[in-house]
Amino acid sequence: MNTTTLAQPAAKPLAGVLASLGLAALLPSLAISSANVALPTLATAFGASFAQTQWVVLAYLLATTTLIVGAGRLGDLIGKRRLLLAGIVLFTIASGLCALAPTLPLLIAARALQGVGAAAMMALTMAMVGAALPKAHTGRAMGLFGTMSAVGTALGPSLGGVLIGMLGWQAVFAVNLPLGLAAFVMAWRCLPADRGQGGAAGFDLPGTLWLALALAAYALAMTQHIGLLAAAAMGLLLFLRTEARAASPLMRLDRLRDPALSAALAMNALVSAVMMATLVVGPFHLSGALGLGAAAVGALMSIGPMVSAVSGVPAGRLVDRFGSRRMTQLGLAVMALGCALIALLPASLGAIAYVGPLALVTPGYALFQAANNTGVMADVAAEQRGVVAGLLTLSRNLGLITGASAVAAAFARGGLGLSFAIATGLLAIAVGLTRPRELQSREM
Incomplete structure (x- = not known):
């Protein structure tokens, strides 16, 4: 479809812009969390080992992680809205190919293609904020993105389980077809047209x-x-x-020497590694140390994403009102308190010793994400928003990948206490990174 030849709607209401960007932010997280629950079924369906079926998840993560910065930069060159629409189309088509895949290798290839589309969606939803919304609403938009990502993470396992039980594993991927179509239509109708972009010759x-x-x-x-x-x-x-x-470099290396941006990226990676601790360690602690069944573990593990989903938009409003630096510090402090409580509370208290502090960690994370992303994106030039948004998402993905490995090793050696003592230390480092003078000056 030639997106440059069709007429554009004259008005772009704030609600429509937020809704279209929010749905585009939801789909990539839903695609990863719903596929996780399908792995045992896929292993049976294709007669494959768990290690082989893991590539259904890994191929998607590799595609998004490796291409996110390039997708952001390409959006800066050819138009953010244009590439976002292309990413949604590719994501939707690839979802259909996943549902139709007759073999595991073809499913893995389709998942990698789906990840390519998701990379464009993840980078450009954030990059579109500056072009589509007034600056006063930046924090609200970042909070909404956090909410939609948390909703996708929380909804994926339960939705995937229901779809597999009723319609088979193919439905986990086919559900993205109507959602992708809705995302495309909303983005087409509600997002402002690109202005002044050239082509990809300088890519x-x-x-x-x-x-x-x-x-x-x-x-x-x-x-x-x-x-x-x-x-x-x-x-x-x-x-x-x-x-x-x-x-015409992919990114100007002098940008990485900007103390404010470097600190924001480092904090994002550290905090993401901590959040991975809750996702990796939590199930093993609840099922192993506390002896809870799978249903109880699933219900308790959903509390964190649910709290994060509810707190995302209010967190964005706080950032718009009080500024990004103070809310970044507050979010990190709340997260550190929650992690310290998990490390220190006695196991004799049962599940509440884990789930209770987790109810502090997740809203703290929502507040941090809204504040940190707002602080970074607020003053970025239009021609650099895509690549900077890509760097933010990249730092998050690298933190998640590193945290999954490091925290699992700490849990194996010292249990829950050591894992969350390390997490608390990482957050203390992140708090220290909010001190550079350049970062302190970045207020909304």
């Missing part, structure tokens, strides 16, 4: 490929084989060398 393909290689090697090193860290380091060096010489 830094070599830099994108080297960065993708480095990120893929790192992700696989954390999840599959630690020896790939050497390949990740080599890919990173080649990427930096390419960027230093490129006429």
Whole structure:
């Protein structure tokens, strides 16, 4: 479809813009969480091992992680709305291919294609905020994105379970067809047209490929084989060398020397690693140490995403009212308190010793995400919003991948107490990163 030849609606109501961006933010998280619950069924359906079926999840994560920055930069060049619409179309078509896949390798390939579309959606929903919304509503939009991501994470397992039970594993992927169509129609009708973009002639393909290689090697090193860290380091060096010489680099390296941006990206990675602790360690603690059944574990684990979903939009309003720096610090402090309580409360208190403090961690996370993302995106030039949004999402994904490996190792060695003592320490480091003078000056 040629998106440049059709007439654009004259009015872009705030509610329509928020709704369209929110749905586009929901689908990528729903696609990952709903697929997780299908893995045992897929193993049976295809006669595959758990390690083989894991690639249904891993292929999607690798595609989104390796291409997110490139997708953001390409949106800056050819138009954010245009590429967001293309990403939704690709995501939707790939979802249909997943549902029709006759073999596991073809399903994995379709999931990788779905991840490519999701990378554009994840980067450009955030990047569209500056173009589509007044600056005074930036925090509200970031809070909404956090809410929709949490809703997708919480809804995915239960929705996936129901769909598999009623219609089979194919329904987990087919459900994205009507949702993707709705997302496309809403984005087409509600988002403002791109203005002033040229073409992709200046796109830094070599830099994108080297960065993708480095990120893929790192992700696989954390999840599959630690020896790939050497390949990740080599890919990173080649990427930096390419960027230093490129006429139109994927990202300007001097941006990474900006203390405010570097601190925000580092905080995002640290906090994401902590949140992965709740997702990885929680089920093992509740089922192993406390002896709870699968249904009880699932219900208790859904409390965190539900609290985060409810608190996302109010968190964004707080950021709009009180500023990004103070709300970043408050969110981190609340998270640190919750993690410290999990580490210190006696196991004799039962599930409440874990779930109670978790009800502090998740709204703290929602507040941090809204504040940190707002602080970063508020003053970014229009031609750089895509790549900066991609960097934010990349730092989150790298934190999740690293946290899954590091926190699992800590839990295996020292149990729940050690895992969340480390998490508390990571949050203390993040609080320290809010101190640079440049970051303090970034108020809404």
